[in-house]
Amino acid sequence: LVNGQRFHPCTIDGVFCERRLSTNDTATATYVLRITRLLFTSKNLNGTLSSAIGHLTELKELSLSDNHLVDRIPNSIVNLKKLEILDLRGNGFSGEVPPRLSSLARLRVLDVSSNKLSGNLNFLKYFPNLEKLNVADNLFVGRVPVSVRSFRNLRHFNFSGNSFLEGSTPIVPRRFIFAEDDGESNDGITALAPSPRSNKRRRRSYFPSASSPAPGPAPNHHHHHNHRRKILGWILGFLAGAFAGIISGFIFSLLFKLTKALLKRGGKRAGGPDIFSPLIKKAEDLAFLEKEDGLANLELIGKGGSGEVYKAELPESDGKMIAIKKIIQPPKDATEMEEEESRDLHKKMRQIRSEINTVGHIRHRNLLPLLAHVSRPDCHLLVYEYMKNGSLQDLLNKIQDGNQELDWLSRHKIAIGVASGLEYLHMSHSPRIIHRDLKPGNILLDDDMEARISDFGLAKAMPDAQTHITTSKVAGTVGYIAPEYHQILKFTDKCDIFSFGVVLGVLVTGKLPSDDFFQHTDE
Numbered sequence: 001l002v003n004g005q006r007f008h009p010c011t012i013d014g015v016f017c018e019r020r021l022s023t024n025d026t027a028t029a030t031y032v033l034r035i036t037r038l039l040f041t042s043k044n045l046n047g048t049l050s051s052a053i054g055h056l057t058e059l060k061e062l063s064l065s066d067n068h069l070v071d072r073i074p075n076s077i078v079n080l081k082k083l084e085i086l087d088l089r090g091n092g093f094s095g096e097v098p099p100r101l102s103s104l105a106r107l108r109v110l111d112v113s114s115n116k117l118s119g120n121l122n123f124l125k126y127f128p129n130l131e132k133l134n135v136a137d138n139l140f141v142g143r144v145p146v147s148v149r150s151f152r153n154l155r156h157f158n159f160s161g162n163s164f165l166e167g168s169t170p171i172v173p174r175r176f177i178f179a180e181d182d183g184e185s186n187d188g189i190t191a192l193a194p195s196p197r198s199n200k201r202r203r204r205s206y207f208p209s210a211s212s213p214a215p216g217p218a219p220n221h222h223h224h225h226n227h228r229r230k231i232l233g234w235i236l237g238f239l240a241g242a243f244a245g246i247i248s249g250f251i252f253s254l255l256f257k258l259t260k261a262l263l264k265r266g267g268k269r270a271g272g273p274d275i276f277s278p279l280i281k282k283a284e285d286l287a288f289l290e291k292e293d294g295l296a297n298l299e300l301i302g303k304g305g306s307g308e309v310y311k312a313e314l315p316e317s318d319g320k321m322i323a324i325k326k327i328i329q330p331p332k333d334a335t336e337m338e339e340e341e342s343r344d345l346h347k348k349m350r351q352i353r354s355e356i357n358t359v360g361h362i363r364h365r366n367l368l369p370l371l372a373h374v375s376r377p378d379c380h381l382l383v384y385e386y387m388k389n390g391s392l393q394d395l396l397n398k399i400q401d402g403n404q405e406l407d408w409l410s411r412h413k414i415a416i417g418v419a420s421g422l423e424y425l426h427m428s429h430s431p432r433i434i435h436r437d438l439k440p441g442n443i444l445l446d447d448d449m450e451a452r453i454s455d456f457g458l459a460k461a462m463p464d465a466q467t468h469i470t471t472s473k474v475a476g477t478v479g480y481i482a483p484e485y486h487q488i489l490k491f492t493d494k495c496d497i498f499s500f501g502v503v504l505g506v507l508v509t510g511k512l513p514s515d516d517f518f519q520h521t522d523e
Contacts, residue, residue: 014039018058019409034058041087042066049093054079065111066090073112078103082448085109089134092116097123105129106365113137113158126278127151128363137161150278152363273374276360279385280372285315289374289381295326307379311386321386322371327352328379351457352380358433358456366421368444368454387452389445392503396440396510410449411507417451418443422500425453426493432462434469434491438499439480440506460491468492479513 010017016037035056045067053062054076062080065087072095073088083104089111096119097112108129113136120142121135130151140162148154272283273290280286288294295310302309307327314320327348352373360370374381389395392414398404418438425433435442435453442455458475462468468490474481482498485491502513 008033009035014043037061037063039063040067045069048072049074049077051076053077056080057082059083061085061087063087064091068092070094073097073117075100077101080104081106083107084129087111088115089113090115094118099123102126108132108153108365110134113161121145124148128153128277128369129365130154132156134158135162147278152361273372273383274356274360275372276356277369277371279317279320280314280383281316285317286372286374286383288315289324289383290376292376292378295324298324321388323384323386325382325384326379327382348380352382354459355382355456357461358459359454362429362433364421364424366417366451366453367424368452384454385446387444388447389449391441391454392443392445392451392507393440395445396506399510413449414443414445414451415504415507418453418500418503421451421453422496426496431464432493434460434462434493435496435499436460436491437476437480438496438503439477440503441477443503462493 009015010033015035016039017033018036019033036058037060038056039061041063042065045064047069048071049064049069051074053059053074057079059080060082061084062077063085066089068091069088070092073093075098077083077086078098078100081104084106086104086107087109090113092115093112094116097117099122101110101123102125105126106129107127109132110127110130111132111134113134115138117135118139118141121140121144122142124133124145125147127133128151131153133148133151133154134157136158138161144159148157273286275283275286298310298312300308301311301323307325310324310326312322312324314322329348355370356373359367360373363369368384368387370382370384372383374383395404395406399406422435422438425435433456435456436458437455438453442453444452444454446452460469469492470490472489474486474489476485476499480499480502482491482495485495506512
């Protein structure tokens with residue numbers, strides 16, 4: 001109560017709420033309002049950020065920029081597991097950033113610039129979904145941690161204004177290209193990133209260099225000499241860049257051929273598993289999978305055309321569960337192989353390469369990431385995060401049998417998640433990735449019923465310059481294949497959109513495309 005009147009925080013300007021179920025039991029749960037966004041930008045706020053902020057467990061966005069908040073960022077902020085945007089720039093926060101901040105795995109935007117924060121940057125450990133990072137104009141010391149390389153979705157970053165950061169060579173994701181400062185800033189090295197849909201480079205942010213003083217103005221009588229030196233520098237830079245490009249292309253080609261050969265020989269040991277995620281801290285954590293009986297005591301949770309799926313606990317991970325897909329291959333001494341078996345083997349190897357080349361290297365909150373690949377003489381093992389709620393198809397089957405219910409808000413959330421994943425594959429990633437087999441069975445649901453698109457075995461990368469890709473035969477699942485793809489064997493990203501439309505129909509009606517409901521419906 002405020003001044004004798006009942007008061008609800010959701011009525012405050014800047015506070016946004018959404019309806020949530022009060023419990024996980026849909027039979028007894030009721031809808032309640034939960035705070036999901038706090039937007040108090042430039043509100044002239046004073047004082048400290050209360051540790052009670054940690055109780056807002058449904059919070060997705062916390063924007064408190066350009067105020068007068070002081071003291072430490074409370075440790076309880078790490079309890080906001082659903083937080084996607086944290087914007088605290090332009091305040092007076094001091095002290096160290098909570099070291100467990102990296103437990104906020106859903107974070108997309110982290111901006112703590114223009115404060116008085118100190119200490120090192122070791123809180124930058126694991127942010128698989130982080131797109132924007134700004135820690136500029138603080139009092140940070142030490143090195144930029146090498147873990148920043150694992151932030152595969154990072155597009156904007158700024159470390160400038162921390163003059164005591166060690167080292168002149170920044171540690172950043174490999175896709176960023178460094179160029180000399182163009183005179184617009186004297187903060188040191190400028191980072192450029194290629195546009196997802198073009199070859200143009202765009203200015204992103206700055207890294208501090210190792211205390212390089214700003215040069216004074218050049219004397220007029222040296223102008224001509226400096227001009228010649230600049231032209232010579234351009235020529236040498238061009239030649240060096242061309243030479244580096246040739247060498248890089250050769251190395252990339254060599255690595256590609258080595259990877260391809262490794263996958264083909266399969267039966268030979270090649271130094272342990274291929275790890276694609278920091279969730280798996282060391283190769284020894286997967287040593288049990290390299291044993292012949294490594295899957296014997298594991299729980300079988302699924303079986304399909306591509307192989308069996310097992311569940312296991314990742315060693316030394318505080319109970320983190322993983323899912324392991326087993327893809328069988330014939331022994332290398334099998335000299336006689338039927339033509340159909342040979343085609344099946346090549347198909348499976350293509351699927352493995354497709355998984356590695358897509359979700360092995362890209363990260364998005366609505367895509368199921370490939371954590372590791374283990375090659376054995378008898379099979380290949382693909383390791384993923386375990387999705388507690390199974391697939392959307394499993395859920396729809398339970399609903400049809402009357403064993404579970406799914407409210408409209410949850411259906412809407414699933415649809416938005418799938419759309420977000422497709423938008424990233426088609427619009428934000430370069431080259432575009434076409435899934436080609438989107439269906440309820442390939443949409444998994446995590447603990448919070450967030451959709452994750454999975455099974456990229458049929459996925460294809462489409463260069464930006466291409467309008468379509470022509471295939472020799474149709475791939476996908478009957479009922480979800482776009483008619484134009486089936487008729488002329490040409491697919492584009494619109495084929496995924498057609499499949500998504502069918503998924504929406506299934507999500508709304510609970511009926512599959514093969515259901516009699518659709519077969520006997522008159523147009």
